[in-house]
Amino acid sequence: MTEASGSDRARRGVCALATRISAVLVVGTLTLTGCGVFEQTNERITSVANAFADALNNDDLAAAAAVTTDPTAAAATVAALYDGLGKDARFEVRDVDDDARTFTLAATWKLGRDGENEWTYTTTGTAEKTGDGWRIGWDPATVAPGLDIGPLTYSPVYPNPARVLDNAGGELMSQQVVTLVNLSPGVDTAAVAALLSPIAPTITARSLRTDLEAAQGKQVTAITLRPSDLGPIQDALSAMPNVTLAPQTRLLTTDKDLASPTLAGLSELWQSEADAAAGWAVRAQTATGTQRIAGQEPVPTSNIRTTLDMRLQRAADAALDPITTPAAIVALQPSTGNIVAMAQNSAADAQGPIALTGLYPPGSTFKTVTVSAALQAGAVTPQTIVACPASANIEGRRIPNDNNFELGEVPLHTAFAQSCNTTMGRLAVALPPNALTDAAAQLGMGIDYLTPGLTTVTGSVPAADTPALRVEGGIGQRTVTASPFGMAMVAASLARGSAPNPTLVAGAPGIPDRTPPALPATVADQVRTMMRETITAGTATQLRDIPGLLGKTGTAEFIDDTHAHGWFVGIDGDLAFAVFISDANSSGPAVNAAGRMLRAR
CATH class of the missing domain: 3.10.450.100 (NTF2-like; domain 1)
Incomplete structure (x- = not known):
């Protein structure tokens, strides 16, 4: 009342x-x-x-x-x-x-x-x-x-835009004005294509017509241009009928040639922080402009400083340039968990952020996990003499070595360095069902991390309840999958002695969904020693010129064993990394890409 x-x-x-x-x-x-x-x-x-x-x-x-x-x-x-x-x-x-x-x-x-x-x-x-x-x-x-006074409208009010910086404080991304080139039905597609194709070769008169037909009478955006690209053709585009130029502000890389799967996550983080800091205003529209009626001022935001090392990032990008199939490189600093480089080629970009979330059989790079589990089980030492036949029938599964090479009776460290499948299959079959799962978790694989600026999947190593599954798992096949990020975490964990918390934004480490038991220090030392032998006398001797480098090669079969991915994981001082090349048919291209990156940094 x-x-x-x-x-x-x-x-x-x-x-x-x-x-x-x-x-x-x-x-x-x-x-x-x-x-x-x-x-x-x-x-x-x-x-x-x-x-x-x-x-x-x-x-x-x-x-x-x-x-x-x-x-x-x-x-x-x-x-x-x-x-x-x-x-x-x-x-x-x-x-x-x-x-x-x-x-x-x-x-x-x-x-x-x-x-x-x-x-x-x-x-x-x-x-x-x-x-x-x-x-x-x-x-x-x-x-x-x-x-x-006039009609009222509501709008958010954003603070001065923050910048995204690299690990040295250099500008990586900033808010910039771009221009959308919008086309309406009836436009001269040939004339537009003639102006745009030097900037974007995939744009043709035919592609523009196809886009317009699919839009069913609606406007389409042909391209978004930075000022440097728009300037020389702006007057010509503006004069064309049915062409509209629409400026917008967007967060863009300062270097337009820079590409990394980290950029999307950083953009989302930048936007979420800007949204959280935004104020608002209700304004009255008048004949001469607007008048603020009510609102709240925005809160200032800070620049986002990342852990990316641009020298290494560019070296990783260049290392993938010659590769035509999807390929990715992920590099971390083991001592901190800082992600220092993450690169993909254009073929990978077409499939999405495979460096972060693409899941593939890791092949022989997973032998780092297999020997870790076997050493912790006490079944072997690096000096234990093991058999390395050209092929072996293990639990009904024929396991061959690459090109059916045979070593005979050799120490375990030699079998590892030469990537002997038959040896690793026999080691794995004797392990408990959860041994590979637990050993992988100690190395950060199979763990989910909530990391600001990143959406990642490390991989999956299900419990192997049957001997046949343990055989396949021991050589990184069948139900075992990993992302390039996941295998980089394995390398970083071996280098550090424990799984680091991955970090892309300085001061904001990732949080694991669980913390597995620690990896015994002696086991980490032993695996690293075997990885060094892979470089000096094993399957990656083409990298012997890089002092102190540790590594493990991997070839992972897929599509009914008629194709194979190529892998290489490595440790170079306080740098751990994984290289993945889809459908490479051997580890050689991945090893060579790692060499190009390391020699250029």
Whole structure:
């Protein structure tokens, strides 16, 4: 119920007194009539004000307009208000004053995509008695402050844009103005293609026609251009019929040739931080511009400093340039978990961020996990003499060595360095079902990390409940899968002696979903020693010129064993990395790519 004003209470007191006096003097008829007029007026003002508020609360534009003195103007104004602010608002009538015939309207708006911003205010409205009864005297300011100035709109207000920096503080990404080249039906596609194809060779008159046909009469964006690309052709494009140039602001790399699967995640992080810091404003549109009516100022944001080493990033990019099939390189600093480079070629980009989330059989690079599990089980030492036949039938699965090479009886470290499948298959089959799963987890594989700026999958190493599964798992096949990021984590964990928390944004390390038991220090030392022999006398001797390098090659079969991916994982001081090349048919191209990167950094 609306609380009575001071004048209301005074009038009611007078009415009560008049009633008592009338009983004695019998002269109260006029007084009572006056009180009846007062009560009737108050109730009718309250009634029409509540009807107006209820209609607004119910988003009933017609009903709200109908109780005003100018329904046509009211309907148009409130419709525009809903367009500008949305409809998430609540209105309440307070403080009816019958003398002034006014009331207070209190409102609360929920603004923004999720209603995260709240605008509250009170306004004063008037009621008028007309030939059709009581009406709200139409005044746009009764509904919202500033609405009498012009239509109201809501918009977020962002702080000065932050920059994304590399690990040395150099600018990696910043907000820049780009221009969308939009085409409408009827455009001269040949003329547009002639201007755009030097910038984007895939754009042709035919491709533009195909895009327009698929849009079914709607406008299409042919390309988005930076100022340096737009400048020489801007006048020619602007003069073409059915071509529209639309400027926008976007977060872009400072070097337009830089590409990395980390950029998408960094862009999302940048946007989320900008959104969290944003203020808001309600503005009235006037003939000369806008006037701010209400709002909240944004909170300043800080630059995002990443862990990326641009010298190494460019070396990794260049190392993949000669490769035509999808390929990726991920490099970390084991001591910190900092991601220092992450590269993909264009063939990989067409498939998505395979460096981060692509899952493939890791092949012989997984033997780092297999020997770690076998050493921890106490079944062998690096000096244990093991058999390395050209092929072996293990639990009904024929396991061959690459090109059927044979070593005979050799120490385990030699079998590892030469990547003997038959040896590793026999080691794995003797392990418990969870041995490979647990050893992989110690090296960060199969662990999920919540890392600011990154979405990653390390891989999957399910428990091998049958001997056949353990044989396949021991050589990185069948149910075992890994991402390039996951295998880089394995290398970094062996270098460090424990799994580091991967970090892309300085000071914001990833959080693992679980923490497995620590890897015994002696086991890490032994595996690293065997990885060194892979370089000096094993399957990656083409990298012997790189001092102190450790590594493990891998060939992983797929598509009915008729194709194979190529892998190489390595440790070079405080640098650990994984190289993956799809459908390479051997580890050689991956080893060579690693060499190109390491020699150029």
